[in-house]
Amino acid sequence: MIDADHTPWPDVAAAHRRGAGLAVLPVGAHEQHGPHLPLGTDTATAVEVARRLAERLDAVLLPPVHYGATWGTSGWPGTLSLSAATVTAIVVDLGRALAASGAGGLVVVNGDWGNRAPLLVAAQQLMEEGVLPVVTLDHPGMAEAIDEVRESAPAAPGLAHAEEVETSIMLRLAPDDVHPDRYEACYPVFPSHFGTAPMPLHPFSPSGVFGDPALATAEKGERLLAATVEGCLAVLDDFVAGVLAGRAEAR
Numbered sequence: 001m002i003d004a005d006h007t008p009w010p011d012v013a014a015a016h017r018r019g020a021g022l023a024v025l026p027v028g029a030h031e032q033h034g035p036h037l038p039l040g041t042d043t044a045t046a047v048e049v050a051r052r053l054a055e056r057l058d059a060v061l062l063p064p065v066h067y068g069a070t071w072g073t074s075g076w077p078g079t080l081s082l083s084a085a086t087v088t089a090i091v092v093d094l095g096r097a098l099a100a101s102g103a104g105g106l107v108v109v110n111g112d113w114g115n116r117a118p119l120l121v122a123a124q125q126l127m128e129e130g131v132l133p134v135v136t137l138d139h140p141g142m143a144e145a146i147d148e149v150r151e152s153a154p155a156a157p158g159l160a161h162a163e164e165v166e167t168s169i170m171l172r173l174a175p176d177d178v179h180p181d182r183y184e185a186c187y188p189v190f191p192s193h194f195g196t197a198p199m200p201l202h203p204f205s206p207s208g209v210f211g212d213p214a215l216a217t218a219e220k221g222e223r224l225l226a227a228t229v230e231g232c233l234a235v236l237d238d239f240v241a242g243v244l245a246g247r248a249e250a251r
């Protein structure tokens with residue numbers, strides 16, 4: 001594994017030429033995560049998953065995109081959201097630059113729900129233009145791990161924000177950034193069409209918590225992260241094989 005931000009260019013160039021030559025890009029967010037978790041929670045999670053993936057894939061770990069398309073949480077001070085078009089443009093530009101650098105493929109590790117659509121648009125554009133193979137990973141495997149690990153009820157199906165899940169992950173990654181003395185639970189009443197129409201989230205939870213962080217532990221956080229990395233690797237099996245086959249053909 002090569003951490004590109006801490007490596008001279010000839011070593012990165014050699015890594016791009018080796019094997020599948022994958023580059024792993026974490027895309028996070030700068031977004032409110034309740035009164036007890038840092039704004040960089042999603043970035044920290046994406047970086048950790050990306051780092052572990054890069055190690056397992058002998059890939060180049062890229063520095064993260066620290067901002068994301070987080071329109072829904074922009075009603076809380078501190079959240080700094082990019083437009084969806086900006087997220088798409090960043091990843092398209094980086095994909096082109098990586099192809100020019102000789103990388104064999106791009107693995108995007110997405111840390112925030114709001115980035116999903118713009119990242120898919122970027123991947124499609126890079127594919128259509130024949131720039132390089134791209135896959136976007138939205139923490140595959142984590143939902144199943146959450147079902148096994150979480151002891152508190154979710155605020156809504158599929159929703160994990162600043163509650164037991166995310167607090168557990170941050171207790172594992174950056175315990176000094178977690179403030180247990182500020183834990184509070186919030187179970188809002190959502191309208192029936194929640195999740196199907198864009199809506200700002202701040203009217204539903206003054207604190208920014210959705211669920212209950214009280215039962216979070218670092219051990220749960222490690223189980224969630226480990227399961228996510230395995231989920232990513234399972235998704236990547238055929239992608240990596242395809243990149244290797246394409247490179248062999250091109251030589």
Ligand SMILES: [Zn+2]
Nearest residue numbers: 041042161166
């Ligand atoms: Zn988050």
